[in-house]
Amino acid sequence: MKDEAQVIVIGAGPVGQSAALLLARWGIQVLVLDQRPGRARGGSKSICQQRDVLDIWAAAGAGKVAEEGLAWTTARTYHRDRELFSWTFEREGPLPACVNISQSRTEQILDEAIAAQPLIEVRWEHEVTGLTQDATGVTVRCGQRLLRAPYVLACAGARAQALRGALGVAFTGETYEDQFLICDIKADLPGWENERRFYFDPIWNPGRQVLIHPCPGGTYRIDWQIAPDFIPADADIARKIRQVVGDRPYELLWHSTYRFHSRVASRMRVGRVLLAGDCAHLVAPFGARGLNSGVPDAENAAWKLAFVLNGWAGEELLESYHAERHAAALENLEVTTATMRFLAPASVEERMRRRAALEGGRVAEVDSGRFAEPFWYADSPLTTPEPSRPFLGRPPKGALCPPAPGVILPDVLVPGGRLRQFTRDGFLVLLGDMCDSSLFVQVLGKVMRAPLAVRGLAEMDGTGSLAERLGAGPDEAWLIRPDSHIAAIIPHAGPEPVAAAMSRAIGGSPDM
Known part of the structure; x- marks a missing residue:
């Protein structure tokens, strides 16, 4: 350097x-x-x-x-040997959900x-x-x-x-008492290649959980919840793997134990x-x-x-x-x-609630984990709120947040690539058909020193269908940050309110 x-x-x-x-x-x-x-x-x-x-x-x-990476699509959750429920990712754009x-x-x-x-x-x-x-x-x-x-x-x-x-x-918080044994194995497990499987209280790990993930190259990741004082020997590991894969051949690639914090x-x-x-x-x-x-x-x-x-x-x-x-x-x-309170109940009442949910098949009460999702910056000082497009709160499990200020921009295919690929080089202003792009370029270029692009929604895909897919109105302006989050959605948009939102989005005063 x-x-x-x-x-x-x-x-x-x-x-x-x-x-x-x-x-x-x-x-x-x-x-x-x-x-x-x-x-x-x-x-x-x-x-x-x-x-x-x-x-x-x-x-x-x-x-x-x-x-x-291996793109798995289905997550199955079991209680002992009975499937409680399964869910699949909501598809958005060309990238796999996971x-x-x-x-x-x-x-x-x-x-x-x-x-x-x-x-x-x-x-x-x-x-x-x-x-x-x-x-x-x-x-x-x-x-x-x-x-x-x-x-x-x-x-x-x-x-x-x-x-x-x-x-x-x-750096306050807590450390969970139970340990977890983690193993990478290579095995042929037909039907498991594209599914994540989560087992509550299986007969081969009574009272605790097992999580199985498929990985590339015919490999699998297995997580066992184990007792705090259990020190697994090689024979214990082999026995646990056999209980999952049966008499199929397998190769143990790596193993470790850890605690969660x-x-x-x-x-x-x-x-x-x-x-x-x-x-x-x-x-x-x-x-x-x-x-x-x-x-x-x-x-x-x-x-x-x-x-x-x-x-x-x-x-x-x-x-x-x-x-x-x-x-x-x-x-x-x-x-x-x-999730951890459901997986490792800390009180008699929590254990009873968990048992009732699992044995009674009360699916809505069963928590095997909510998959990662992009956070919503609805309350950020950089976000300009719009009452007609409020953030609706944490979406249902597996669903996407409807577009709103603070929410990440949906990623859809447009000519030349994915929509988000056009947001990474600076701020992006997306305009409805009724907005005059040349006027916005003239005004915004005077107040923004950072890289800035102004594009019509119809121009982005040549058909006008992008506005429909986003739910954008013909007189709206959408201000998109360099991390693809929506900084503002402005109805009846003119350059001045967009410039004010832009000033807010880079940490300045919204008053121009």
Whole structure:
């Protein structure tokens, strides 16, 4: 790296890798530091990658994750040997709703993209031992070495106690008592190749749960909930696998045990330092809300840091990172805590309610996890509310949020690609047929220094059907952020109210 880094990213896991790629996409020079000697291989770890995260990775140059991942479609939930219910993902656009792929392969793909990006430098064996801030930047201490950058993005993982402590950030929450045994196996399991299976109280793990996920190449990930004091020996693992696969041949590829934590940082921005991923929040994995929340952290931080560093917005924009992503973390905590209370009841009353729900087939009360979804920034200081299009609250399980200010833009096919691909290079204004595009370009170009595109909805697809698919009115203007979230939907739109919404969306006053 010829010049001094503009952002130091601490941690070279998938969140740190994503952040580096997304910052470099905005022309920002990035230095990535990691305390490990190099990339560790092996183990599936975080496997479920949600559609909107695949979209982010595609924009970052890592579209191979979606291409190589196994796109499963159906989730089945059982009580013992009886199926309680199943559900399928709601289809939206060309990307699969979810793919399963090992974290180690995801990291390889992200590393390949980083290697092709001259604005990123990765330094292994750089343990961060201290941080100090002043009015112009952050000094990062790695032993005797001092490094400096205007901003730091901490993606240092769950064990970053010293870093959080140095920033005065609390990380309160709880640790669940039960352990979980996780195994990767290779086996031929006909009919299971595209289904996630969740078992409550199976005869081969009485009183606890088992989760089975298909992965690429005929491999499967199996999670057993096990007792807090159980130490599985090789014979125990073999017996447990046999109880799932029967007498079929199988190969054990990897195994580990762990406990779940539910914790959220008290602050995700401290001055010039932003916290992202497991460094900022830990949740139980049922619903795959860990990495699928960490990558949106990285995207949210990246475009805002880039706007500030490029002089397109004031530093006050960075406070919205905490406002938006901390709210997302609390939403994930609420959802996963409810799931864990059902999976591991803490009281007699909770155990009785769970038993009644499972044995009585009361499907609405059974909670095996709500799958990850993009958070809605309806209450963000960057969002301009519109009473005629209110956010309707958390959607039903498996459903999509109707378009509204704060909600992510639906991803649909248009000539030249997916709709969201046209949002990644700056702000995008989408106009109905009754709006004069030339007038908007003339006015908005004077008030926005950041990259800006103004497009007619009919122009986007050449038929006018895009407006119908979005539910956009002919006199409406839609302001779309660089992370594809809708900042404003303005009826009877003129350039001035759109300019005011644009000012709000980059952290300024809505009064022009």
